[in-house]
Amino acid sequence: MINLKHILKLRSLPGATSCTSAFLKETLTAPACSRINASMISGFPTPMRRELCTEKKMPTVRYSDPAIREPLKAFGKYAGECLPKYIQSADVTIFDELEILIHPEGVLPVLSFLKDHHAGQFVNLSDICCVDVPSRQFRFEVVYNLLSLRYNCRARVKTYTDELTPLESCCSVFQAANWYEREVWDMFGVYFTNHPDLRRILTDYGFQGHPFRKDFPLVGYNEYRYDDEQKRVVIEPVELAQDFRKFEYSTPWEVFPNYRDADKNMRKEGGGDEK
Amino acid sequence: SKAAGKLTTGLTGLAVNSTPHISLTALYDRTLKLLARMPADAKYRQSTEAIVKERLAAVNSEPDISRLEKRINCGQIEEVVQQAERELQLARSFLSWKPWEPLIGQAPPNQWKWPL
Numbered sequence: 001m002i003n004l005k006h007i008l009k010l011r012s013l014p015g016a017t018s019c020t021s022a023f024l025k026e027t028l029t030a031p032a033c034s035r036i037n038a039s040m041i042s043g044f045p046t047p048m049r050r051e052l053c054t055e056k057k058m059p060t061v062r063y064s065d066p067a068i069r070e071p072l073k074a075f076g077k078y079a080g081e082c083l084p085k086y087i088q089s090a091d092v093t094i095f096d097e098l099e100i101l102i103h104p105e106g107v108l109p110v111l112s113f114l115k116d117h118h119a120g121q122f123v124n125l126s127d128i129c130c131v132d133v134p135s136r137q138f139r140f141e142v143v144y145n146l147l148s149l150r151y152n153c154r155a156r157v158k159t160y161t162d163e164l165t166p167l168e169s170c171c172s173v174f175q176a177a178n179w180y181e182r183e184v185w186d187m188f189g190v191y192f193t194n195h196p197d198l199r200r201i202l203t204d205y206g207f208q209g210h211p212f213r214k215d216f217p218l219v220g221y222n223e224y225r226y227d228d229e230q231k232r233v234v235i236e237p238v239e240l241a242q243d244f245r246k247f248e249y250s251t252p253w254e255v256f257p258n259y260r261d262a263d264k265n266m267r268k269e270g271g272g273d274e275k
Numbered sequence: 276s277k278a279a280g281k282l283t284t285g286l287t288g289l290a291v292n293s294t295p296h297i298s299l300t301a302l303y304d305r306t307l308k309l310l311a312r313m314p315a316d317a318k319y320r321q322s323t324e325a326i327v328k329e330r331l332a333a334v335n336s337e338p339d340i341s342r343l344e345k346r347i348n349c350g351q352i353e354e355v356v357q358q359a360e361r362e363l364q365l366a367r368s369f370l371s372w373k374p375w376e377p378l379i380g381q382a383p384p385n386q387w388k389w390p391l
Binding site: 078081082083085086087088089101105106108109112113116118119133135136138150158160262 | 319350
């Protein structure tokens with residue numbers, strides 16, 4: 001059972017986190033750390049990275065602050081309990097980012113909830129982007145990035161769709177979605193219903209194709225050049241002066257032991273270079 | 276009157292509300308009426324009722340605006356009114372969407388798998 005006051009209290013004081021007071025206790029008693037921080041002097045709680053004064057077992061690994069993770073996890077769980085019809089899962093990634101995975105029917109309800117609810121107040125739509133993974137049944141993954149100014153918190157909402165199924169436009173919820181959705185339509189071909197003005201935004205007038213799809217070639221299909229005889233720019237099929245070169249950047253040493261299987265899967269599909 | 280209260284909120288487009296108690300009680304009462312139409316076991320209804328009732332209690336017991344702002348601790352009173360308006364709109368939409376029902380569909384098996 002989520003304690004709502006816990007969520008609201010934790011996130012309503014700007015800059016102060018629940019760990020700050022615990023941290024202050026730690027610094028006063030821990031003999032190893034003799035740094036004076038600003039909060040000791042001024043008395044006003046300032047956010048301070050705990051890693052500076054804890055013994056680092058893995059100094060090369062990014063420190064994951066539980067004071068950031070726990071409220072995000074709590075809010076994700078709370079959102080999942082409020083909207084069980086649409087939210088398939090709500091997790092915090094390894095980089096302490098809240099991701100809410102939803103069914104495509106739930107775009108408007110979930111975004112409205114995050115924006116309008118008292119505990120959310122994600123009033124700012126930072127970005128809408130799309131990821132093309134052609135091997136999936138629903139190849140396009142549309143990602144909405146939100147920011148709550150009130151609670152200084154970010155959230156991500158992810159849905160999925162394929163080439164033919166449209167998504168509901170969220171322009172009625174966020175005015176900023178207008179051009180972002182136009183960009184997703186132009187670059188990927190994801191259609192948004194009830195969009196006030198869904199037309200191309202980045203490609204040339206009369207351009208055919210959706211450039212950011214994985215099956216669209218890097219150099220495109222047509223090239224433009226100025227023709228001196230016709231005294232205008234002409235469009236012709238692309239001709240490269242050099243053959244397209246593909247580099248294999250593989251090393252003989254294993255780089256990511258945790259992703260050993262992913263490596264094999266990529267190779268099976270005839271995938272490209274591993275980093 | 277404005278002379279007694281604040282001159283400006285400091286936020287563009289947000290005018291000073293000279294009678295915030297009236298606005299807030301009206302909005303919260305309407306929200307509670309809408310919430311009462313949702314199923315009692317809906318998490319959204321339970322938590323929103325708790326928030327709204329707490330704020331309504333604060334509004335009813337604190338006549339001074341700046342003390343009320345500090346007590347609610349969520350920005351200026353005009354922003355609190357904005358939040359109440361948004362919550363009311365959300366409750367209205369939720370009555371038609373009914374998001375407390377069980378999940379309409381799971382994603383296909385490897386939809387969210389990353390790396391592939």
